[in-house]
Amino acid sequence: MRGYYTADEVRAAEAPLLASLPDGALMRRAAHGLATVVAAELRARTGGVAGRTITVLVGSGDNGGDALWAGAMLRKRGVAATAVLLKPEKTHAAGLAAFTAAGGRVAAPSDDLGLPDLVIDGIVGISGRGPLRPDAAALVDRIEAPIVSADLPSGVDPDTGAVDGPAVRAAVTVAFGALKPVHALGAAHCGRVELVRIGLSLGDVGITALDAADVGAAWPVPGAEDDKYSQGVVGVVAGSDGYPGAGVLCTGAAVTATSGLVRYAGPCTGEVLAHAPEVIATAELAKAGRVQSWVVGPGMGTDDAARRTLRTVLDADVPALVDADGLTLLAEDPDLVRSRTAATLLTPHAGEFARLTGKDPGPDRVASVRALAADWNAHVLLKGRATVIAEPGGRVFVNEAGGSWSATAGAGDVLAGIIGALMAAGLTPDRAAAVGARAHSLAANLAARGGGADLSAGRGTAPISAGTLLAHLRESIRVLRAGVSPEEMPATS
Template structure:
């Protein structure tokens, strides 16, 4: 499980560890990891031109000590001090002793463009976007790869928001634990690849986590030796409509991932579903979970009304989301909106949701008393109690028509097989993303191919 901790949690753990270590030892440990990561990125350190953009405080100290390490390896290191009066004194002394230089501007730093820029401007305590002098320095270096120290400067660490000018890093080297901004969009997009340097911090359980392959394998519902199709769970699908029969076919394909024992379909696209999936049982009957709304169009209200009092968990997608207040007991249910749908549910603009995804997913989960799966580049699954899981495995090619229908069916199968809504949403999102990566083989993928790849992903996990 990859955990992301808040600034307050990290600082408390660092203070506890520093009390047991010699002065400066923790910073040097972090700086050593940073220097190794920069060296790996460069490939050959000797003669490489490295520019440090150094702000005040410990973040700048990390950059300066790392610069000293790189200078000792033969790199040509220069530092531009953005807050000279508040520069980390011992870090600066170490850099200069190792042969690094302090310069007044970027061109004087290297004679021409550096091979890499180390962003030591603002640490995890920063708020808001970059100040004008820092923003100008960053802007002047567009096109040069940036390595961010702990987090890209200018992002909001505890929310994942971007509230102004910020660094766009190719690589972020973080210390002790991941931070929320590394996993939550839009800030996660500014972090690039994130490399974690272990500092040995004693951290509490985190409210925001990201499942890894072994976590997903552990959570998969696996049938026992005496299982039959009914004990493995029956998932009901009320999706599609006369306008969108294909959504029913794709939702059923996701439900037919093999994780539940049987799929039952009720709706206007029965002929299309039967033709595409002869193993699906068409007609009403007992189920352990319903999937409602994908491609529902004008039929969505009727479909929600039909299942609202069944007393089983629901996956509500697409057109069913506007009818969330009508659902009955059996929850918490799983709601699967994209940003535009969540914005309508909350009465805000789509851009507002996209700018602060974590806060809005949590708000919706509390407001509706259900688990909310906010689809996106990094999908968020938020529980009413504040826990959030992030899925980061999906390739950009997964942004394709019908993919959400497959995801809804897959989550319904997991719920019918016994997963609660939080596990079903987070495991389903992970399998969905991994299925897209397998089906597309780093290239284009269709929704139907994603559904077809999910059993293979599960087999590889269980092996």
């Protein structure tokens, strides 16, 4: 499990170390980690370190200090380094002294910067707020070389990952001491993220991500004493005459995600059974039989019959996942959820979130999801490249997909089926959502690569459909159960 610590939490963890260590020691630890990553990156990209050139972008805070110290360390390895000072009068004095003493050159933003092999972004770190200011934005705009960001890509909000104007797009980000929310929520600007430990003792954390090993260990598989009922039965209410595919994809995902039994209630029994003959299907909800969780909503429509069906499903005292059309109906009647005693999981995308709450998730997606979960007393999964999941008490999981391949029609129906099956198996809705989201995003990445558990292989990628995502779900579960680290998975888009 990985924690993501806010700027305030990091500052609190740094305080005792700053008090007990010699002046500048913590910064030099961070800088050493940064220099090590930059050297490895230079070697990987150019075949060596000595004789290569870097430009260091230096802002007015300690982030600039980190970058200057790293520049000084790289000078000692024979790297030609130029520091561009955005605020010369406020530059970190000790860092600048070390940099120039090591033979680093100092330049102004208006100077010709040539064509360095790499650029270090030390413009702002955890105290940065808002987009890059115009002088920094103009400088970054001129850069063509790959950028390694110190701590986080400047211009991206550390705590929310929000980008509200010019910001650095890094190839690599070297996080100091702890991952911050930006590293998951602003992943597209971070590139590959490397964590350098500097000895912080970190406390409880509000935002976590599950690693492959956590997901693999949580995945329900049949035990020695199990039968098809004891593993949890999931019921799916999805699809309509106009949208039979939602029923097919949702039940198909539930069938694939766990062993045991899937029931289907709705008008698409023929289509569902043609794709998954192991499903017990009925056109009448009243005849569906007992389940341990319900999935309701994908492609079901929003007419009066759908409204009655939703009400009947939510009347049942078992955990329920509400998605898609079900959410549109709920927007008019939140009490259907608030009055439940069993747990409810809502799985909106941004547009559905706005329907439920009257406003977009906005830049602080974690706060918005927490607020909806608390207000409706429900678990909430907000879809996106970084999927954010909250339970009513405020605990948050985030799943950074490592790409955007699952932005395809029907992928949400598959996600709902996976998570519903995990809920039937007894996982709490937020944990089922986090576990399911990880398997879903990995299946999408595998599908884009055409399969193959060797995720590091330099294979090409191709667009996928929800059907191919579903076809790779079993392989994804296998990879996760083998404990393969998702960090080994290269970004796929």
